[in-house]
Amino acid sequence: MLQIPEQIIEPLKRINAVYFSDPGRTIELAEGEQLVGQGEECHRVYYVQRGSFAAFRRADSYDGVNLPVESSTRGYEVFRAEEGSYVCVQAFFSRSYHSSNDIVALEDSVVTYVDDTTEAVDAETYGCFERQFIPVLVHELAARNSRIFTKTSEKEEALRVLQRAEMASTLAQLSAGIAHELNNAVGVLSRRTEFVADSLQEYLEDEDKLNAQLFSYGFEDNSFVSASELRSAARYYERELDLPQEAAKVMAHIFPNTAEGCRQPGKFTRNLKKNYRFWELGHDLRDMRMASKLATGIVRAVKLLGGGNSTREPGISVEQSVTDALNLLHNKLKRVEVQTRFSPLPTITADATELVQVWSNVIKNACDAMEQGHTEHPSLRISAACCHVQGVHLLPTEYISVTIANNGPAIDEENLNKIFNPNFTTKKMGLDFGLGLGLAIVRRVVDSYNGTIEVRSNAQETSFTINIPTTQIHGND
Amino acid sequence: METINIICVDDQQEVLDSVMRDLRPLTTHIRLEEASSVADCMQLIEQIDEDGDHVAIVISDQVMPEETGTELLGKIAADRRFSKTRKVLLTGQATHADTINAINDGHIDNYIEKPWQPEKLLAVVKRLLTLYVLDAGLDHTEYMPVLDTTTLFSKLR
Numbered sequence: 001m002l003q004i005p006e007q008i009i010e011p012l013k014r015i016n017a018v019y020f021s022d023p024g025r026t027i028e029l030a031e032g033e034q035l036v037g038q039g040e041e042c043h044r045v046y047y048v049q050r051g052s053f054a055a056f057r058r059a060d061s062y063d064g065v066n067l068p069v070e071s072s073t074r075g076y077e078v079f080r081a082e083e084g085s086y087v088c089v090q091a092f093f094s095r096s097y098h099s100s101n102d103i104v105a106l107e108d109s110v111v112t113y114v115d116d117t118t119e120a121v122d123a124e125t126y127g128c129f130e131r132q133f134i135p136v137l138v139h140e141l142a143a144r145n146s147r148i149f150t151k152t153s154e155k156e157e158a159l160r161v162l163q164r165a166e167m168a169s170t171l172a173q174l175s176a177g178i179a180h181e182l183n184n185a186v187g188v189l190s191r192r193t194e195f196v197a198d199s200l201q202e203y204l205e206d207e208d209k210l211n212a213q214l215f216s217y218g219f220e221d222n223s224f225v226s227a228s229e230l231r232s233a234a235r236y237y238e239r240e241l242d243l244p245q246e247a248a249k250v251m252a253h254i255f256p257n258t259a260e261g262c263r264q265p266g267k268f269t270r271n272l273k274k275n276y277r278f279w280e281l282g283h284d285l286r287d288m289r290m291a292s293k294l295a296t297g298i299v300r301a302v303k304l305l306g307g308g309n310s311t312r313e314p315g316i317s318v319e320q321s322v323t324d325a326l327n328l329l330h331n332k333l334k335r336v337e338v339q340t341r342f343s344p345l346p347t348i349t350a351d352a353t354e355l356v357q358v359w360s361n362v363i364k365n366a367c368d369a370m371e372q373g374h375t376e377h378p379s380l381r382i383s384a385a386c387c388h389v390q391g392v393h394l395l396p397t398e399y400i401s402v403t404i405a406n407n408g409p410a411i412d413e414e415n416l417n418k419i420f421n422p423n424f425t426t427k428k429m430g431l432d433f434g435l436g437l438g439l440a441i442v443r444r445v446v447d448s449y450n451g452t453i454e455v456r457s458n459a460q461e462t463s464f465t466i467n468i469p470t471t472q473i474h475g476n477d
Numbered sequence: 478m479e480t481i482n483i484i485c486v487d488d489q490q491e492v493l494d495s496v497m498r499d500l501r502p503l504t505t506h507i508r509l510e511e512a513s514s515v516a517d518c519m520q521l522i523e524q525i526d527e528d529g530d531h532v533a534i535v536i537s538d539q540v541m542p543e544e545t546g547t548e549l550l551g552k553i554a555a556d557r558r559f560s561k562t563r564k565v566l567l568t569g570q571a572t573h574a575d576t577i578n579a580i581n582d583g584h585i586d587n588y589i590e591k592p593w594q595p596e597k598l599l600a601v602v603k604r605l606l607t608l609y610v611l612d613a614g615l616d617h618t619e620y621m622p623v624l625d626t627t628t629l630f631s632k633l634r
Contacts (some may be wrong), residue, residue, distance in 0.1 A: 245509070335542045
């Protein structure tokens with residue numbers, strides 16, 4: 001809203017009463033009607049009694065070539081004149097007498113004008129005509145000032161949005177490129193690891209059964225024994241079975257239970273003492289297989305996010321998309337305990353990229369919140385179930401409901417209403433530069449599926465429940 | 478002969494295995510131990526101390542669940558029993574602040590970036606081991622094959 005300097009309010013009232021009250025100089029315009037055109041002669045100053053106007057300016061030159069004004073199309077909006085403002089002030093007082101814009105009524109409006117034949121009223125008290133109209137000029141200056149402030153901040157905002165969009169798009173292209181290259185490399189590693197392991201296993205079977213067994217123990221090692229338990233078992237074997245440290249460690253891996261280990265035939269132990277490296281070899285290949293599997297998962301997820309051109313199709317697994325999101329955030333989740341619980345889910349009609357984007361944004365946000373809140377044992381609980389809703393006619397009835405809950409600090413009520421707004425953040429600016437553009441994206445994507453999001457937050461837990469229909473209504477892509 | 482221990486700490490078993498394997502040439506004269514977390518390492522260190530053995534070097538990862546490598550090395554630095562213990566941070570993703578803390582609070586002797594070159598890691602560990610053997614007043618002639626001769630001679634001169 002335009003701030004009118006206080007000192008001119010009273011003088012303006014007089015001017016409006018004295019100069020802009022002649023019914024003979026009052027014009028009514030219908031919505032859309034033009035008051036004056038760009039470049040047209042105009043010897044009047046108009047006062048907007050009622051309604052409003054917009055001024056449009058058309059380009060009068062392009063790349064240094066002058067254009068005839070009539071031939072160029074309607075240009076951009078320059079300003080709006082509301083009730084109580086004056087138009088064509090500059091043309092009049094500069095004596096150029098040509099309007100620099102098309103001025104068009106935005107609604108049914110009424111204006112009153114003065115022109116260059118108007119005489120000064122009560123010149124003895126108030127001075128000459130120009131002197132008397134100084135408040136109108138000040139009003140015009142104030143209007144232009146406020147227009148500049150608004151436009152400048154709008155421009156800054158537009159540039160910021162543009163820059164961010166550009167950054168996101170560059171990142172997406174970059175990650176798609178990297179993912180493609182890595183995919184081939186990781187594929188080679190992953191396949192060849194299997195080949196090498198298979199060949200070695202076959203070779204060892206022919207050569208020496210005991211070594212083959214050691215190798216396969218290493219390759220299939222799947223024990224979840226704590227480091228300290230392993231260590232004490234290894235120390236035990238070192239002492240009791242007289243094994244060197246490395247061999248004892250291998251023994252502890254194969255038989256974490258020392259009673260079971262001691263029951264093994266002497267032949268086995270003697271071979272292990274000499275040939276524990278076959279176990280290590282198998283274990284190395286097992287690690288390589290695991291590492292390439294992890295890398296494959298990350299590459300897949302990055303490719304999905306960078307993809308962009310995929311479309312919604314049936315047969316998409318929600319579980320897989322959650323796994324992809326977890327893979328993508330593998331690093332961020334290092335210090336977080338993750339529990340997933342999926343009841344059997346039907347596949348849905350969706351775009352896998354969009355799903356990954358939704359989950360990863362919510363998960364990433366949860367991680368950031370827990371990190372900022374210095375949550376002591378950060379944990380994430382992800383569950384998914386299929387649910388049925390007694391359908392309102394034409395609305396989908398089958399939904400997949402995914403809940404992502406964290407034990408970070410609660411979102412306070414005031415912020416709860418704002419978290420889905422674009423640009424809303426509680427994160428300190430700086431190094432944090434994520435893949436997603438936050439919960440606003442989540443909302444946009446979920447909305448486009450006719451899905452819903454519920455947020456619950458208290459001191460124990462903050463959870464996001466996202467419901468997505470399993471099928472998309474025809475006509476709503 | 479007293480046992481000299483070198484402890485490697487990492488929450489990722491595969492990474493831990495690699496470090497242990499790269500340092501295996503030293504096991505002819507010293508004992509290599511591994512720990513999967515800060516708590517695990519503290520427990521191990523206590524046990525070694527109880528047995529009256531030496532903790533010569535602790536090589537720790539930075540990013541681990543619960544507590545970080547810097548916190549671990551800081552604890553060891555603050556413990557007078559382990560004032561001679563040499564400390565190495567082995568990490569792929571320490572932030573600027575982590576690095577500052579590692580130097581100021583963890584008093585680390587060396588900082589090795591992941592992925593590391595095995596020869597370089599081994600050279601650093603040998604150099605630090607030499608310093609420990611000398612500081613602890615042990616008979617260096619018993620450990621010659623696993624010591625860094627340049628460091629040894631420059632200190633003995």
